[in-house]
Amino acid sequence: MTEKIKVENLYKVFGKNPSAAIKLLKSGSSKEELLRHHKLAVGINNVSFEINEGEFLVVMGLSGSGKSTLIRCLNRLIEPTAGKVFIDGIDITTLSEEALRQKRLSKFGMVFQRFALFPHRTVLKNTEYGLEVQGVEPAVRRQKAEEALDLVGLKGWEESYPAQLSGGMQQRVGLARALALDPDILLMDEAFSALDPLIRREMQDELLALQGRVNKTIVFITHDLDEALKLGDKIIIMRDGAIVQAGTPEEILTNPADEYVEKFIEDVDVSKILTAESVMHKASAVTFPKDGPKTTLHKMKEVGLSNILVVDKDRRLMGIVSAEAASKLSRDNEKSLESIIDEDVPSVLPSASLQELFAFENFPVAVVDEQKRLKGLVVRGALLAAMAERRISG
Amino acid sequence: MTVTIPKFPLGKGIEAIIDFFTDHFAFITKGISKVAGASIDALVNGMLAVPPWLMILFFAGLALWLSGRRIALFTLGGLLFIWNLGLWAPTVSTIALVLIATLVAVTLGVPIGILAALFPGVNRITMPILDFMQTMPAFVYLIPAIPFFGLGPVSAIFSTVIFAMPPAIRLTALGIKQVPEELIEAADAFGSTRKQKLLKLQLPLAAPTIMAGVNQTIMLSLSMVVIAAMIGAGGLGGEVWKAIQRLKPGMGFEAGLGVVIVAIILDRITQKITSRKSVNL
Numbered sequence: 318m319t320e321k322i323k324v325e326n327l328y329k330v331f332g333k334n335p336s337a338a339i340k341l342l343k344s345g346s347s348k349e350e351l352l353r354h355h356k357l358a359v360g361i362n363n364v365s366f367e368i369n370e371g372e373f374l375v376v377m378g379l380s381g382s383g384k385s386t387l388i389r390c391l392n393r394l395i396e397p398t399a400g401k402v403f404i405d406g407i408d409i410t411t412l413s414e415e416a417l418r419q420k421r422l423s424k425f426g427m428v429f430q431r432f433a434l435f436p437h438r439t440v441l442k443n444t445e446y447g448l449e450v451q452g453v454e455p456a457v458r459r460q461k462a463e464e465a466l467d468l469v470g471l472k473g474w475e476e477s478y479p480a481q482l483s484g485g486m487q488q489r490v491g492l493a494r495a496l497a498l499d500p501d502i503l504l505m506d507e508a509f510s511a512l513d514p515l516i517r518r519e520m521q522d523e524l525l526a527l528q529g530r531v532n533k534t535i536v537f538i539t540h541d542l543d544e545a546l547k548l549g550d551k552i553i554i555m556r557d558g559a560i561v562q563a564g565t566p567e568e569i570l571t572n573p574a575d576e577y578v579e580k581f582i583e584d585v586d587v588s589k590i591l592t593a594e595s596v597m598h599k600a601s602a603v604t605f606p607k608d609g610p611k612t613t614l615h616k617m618k619e620v621g622l623s624n625i626l627v628v629d630k631d632r633r634l635m636g637i638v639s640a641e642a643a644s645k646l647s648r649d650n651e652k653s654l655e656s657i658i659d660e661d662v663p664s665v666l667p668s669a670s671l672q673e674l675f676a677f678e679n680f681p682v683a684v685v686d687e688q689k690r691l692k693g694l695v696v697r698g699a700l701l702a703a704m705a706e707r708r709i710s711g
Numbered sequence: 712m713t714v715t716i717p718k719f720p721l722g723k724g725i726e727a728i729i730d731f732f733t734d735h736f737a738f739i740t741k742g743i744s745k746v747a748g749a750s751i752d753a754l755v756n757g758m759l760a761v762p763p764w765l766m767i768l769f770f771a772g773l774a775l776w777l778s779g780r781r782i783a784l785f786t787l788g789g790l791l792f793i794w795n796l797g798l799w800a801p802t803v804s805t806i807a808l809v810l811i812a813t814l815v816a817v818t819l820g821v822p823i824g825i826l827a828a829l830f831p832g833v834n835r836i837t838m839p840i841l842d843f844m845q846t847m848p849a850f851v852y853l854i855p856a857i858p859f860f861g862l863g864p865v866s867a868i869f870s871t872v873i874f875a876m877p878p879a880i881r882l883t884a885l886g887i888k889q890v891p892e893e894l895i896e897a898a899d900a901f902g903s904t905r906k907q908k909l910l911k912l913q914l915p916l917a918a919p920t921i922m923a924g925v926n927q928t929i930m931l932s933l934s935m936v937v938i939a940a941m942i943g944a945g946g947l948g949g950e951v952w953k954a955i956q957r958l959k960p961g962m963g964f965e966a967g968l969g970v971v972i973v974a975i976i977l978d979r980i981t982q983k984i985t986s987r988k989s990v991n992l
Contacts, residue, residue, distance in 0.1 A: 392900060394896055394899055394900060418902045418903075418904065419902065420902075421899075421900060421901065421902035422901070422902035423902075425900065427897070427900040427901070429893060429896070429897060431893060433891075433893040433894055433896065433897035435894060435897075435911075435912060435916075436916070437915045437916055446898075446901060446911070447901040447902070449911070450901055450902055450903050450904075450907055450911075451902075494901075498901070504900075
């Protein structure tokens with residue numbers, strides 16, 4: 318994977334003589350001291366991170382934690398005070414105004430919390446805006462804008478004005494406006510925060526589906542952990558302009574860096590976030606159809622189970638065999654298991670949530686990948702243990 | 712014992728400056744005056760060459776197209792009444808003066824307003840000047856106009872432009888500054904140039920406010936053109952001025968009513984354009 322965005326020791330200080338503040342910050346002064354004694358407000362305090370191409374990064378934090386400032390430093394809508402921001406290896410903090418404008422044109426699409434649609438333009442004209450600025454031919458930009466609108470499900474609304482649309486639809490236009498440019502990077506500043514919960518969930522699902530198709534590098538700002546966990550490949554949690562923790566959703570859930578993060582994750586419904594993959598056991602004992610009933614019984618005895626999964630030579634799940642059926646077969650002196658394989662075995666994908674797992678009545682549940690290859694299995698005990706563990710540490 | 716403090720020579724100073732300008736630049740201003748005077752005459756004569764009924768129908772049609780039936784009917788009735796009162800010629804010359812003054816004021820005022828909105832420095836300089844222009848009694852502008860341009864319509868337009876330009880500047884600047892910051896940010900994020908931002912975003916969104924400024928400029932032009940009758944602007948103001956000198960209240964009232972009718976027509980038409988433009992916002 319190639320590195321798309323790299324941020325190195327980024328600072329943003331608001332006020333007069335901000336560069337003096339950097340020295341003070343580096344020598345250990347706190348944000349409060351700077352504000353009280355020097356009238357300088359620290360927006361970003363020594364932030365570094367990387368994002369790979371096609372990755373979905375969520376930056377999370379309470380309001381005032383610097384996340385909106387951070388996203389604006391990536392395309393220099395806000396001028397960083399110190400530090401470097403590399404986009405495709407080019408440090409954009411050193412670019413001239415014109416070169417920066419070109420970069421914004423070619424690399425970035427941005428979606429805003431309060432939509433920021435142009436009220437005097439139709440939906441189509443709004444979507445065309447970026448292309449128009451680029452100087453694309455009217456026919457071409459119309460076609461691209463229509464494609465983008467189609468992508469966000471707004472076909473047929475081209476000639477409406479933003480004021481005639483609902484909030485959710487307006488934000489779809491905002492998204493289409495950003496997508497029409499086919500940018501490498503999508504910057505989304507609390508893009509769904511102004512929407513009501515139902516529409517919001519719908520938009521999240523659509524964004525994920527869309528990401529599957531267009532595969533952009535996305536930087537998404539939110540103050541909502543559920544949203545962050547749902548969307549992010551990687552999450553950065555910010556506080557007072559600094560990064561408190563960075564990691565995958567599971568890393569953050571299972572291993573919160575400090576009390577601040579713990580507080581955040583307290584209210585998260587773990588059963589929706591933890592996946593089958595995280596609680597499954599390795600399927601240490603499986604049997605193959607060529608194994609006779611005796612071997613199978615022996616394997617079960619070894620691990621102390623009353624049933625065992627059957628896989629073929631590529632570890633593709635075939636079914637399950639119970640000890641009872643196997644011993645009957647053994648008594649009858651049958652050599653092949655084929656006749657007693659119960660193909661009706663519950664199975665889930667590794668990404669299935671615990672909530673989905675709880676829906677099963679029969680355990681173990683097999684965890685298989687898309688090619689039906691066995692990855693592991695979840696027993697009821699492990700499921701409950703995972704829940705209990707999270708309760709205690711949370 | 713009385714101490715006399717010598718009077719600060721403000722008036723003398725101003726006079727010296729104006730004298731200096733008239734002595735050295737009068738040939739330019741008088742030249743402008745000749746050209747402008749001739750074109751104003753041509754416009755007025757042109758409008759008078761058309762039979763009044765045709766002209767009235769034209770104005771009514773314009774009102775119908777720009778703003779609607781009610782205003783069109785009022786225009787038709789009002790102008791017919793003015794014609795009936797025998798005030799057609801002075802009305803035409805007043806309308807011509809207002810149109811020219813407004814055109815000049817808007818052509819100068821809107822760009823200045825744009826500059827003031829975009830550059831804080833320009834704003835700091837223009838705003839106090841505008842305050843000065845608007846609070847100075849309108850009559851005062853008439854005096855220096857005479858040495859520069861001589862008696863007549865050109866002087867009238869000069870002082871009218873000075874008097875009527877401030878709202879065009881102010882409301883243009885206001886309209887542009889009122890464009891929400893987040894829209895500007897969005898335009899920036901998509902890599903717009905300054906010019907693109909101005910033409911695609913700021914001016915279209917400021918248009919209703921700018922039109923309100925134009926409306927104000929027209930109304931102020933009309934009132935100033937009437938006052939400028941004192942320096943020979945003619946028109947309906949000239950009729951009022953004559954009525955004052957001859958102490959004829961009836962004649963004064965008739966001409967005054969003519970001004971009112973013209974004012975209402977101009978105001979309603981331009982207001983309708985403003986509100987129509989803002990429907991989609």
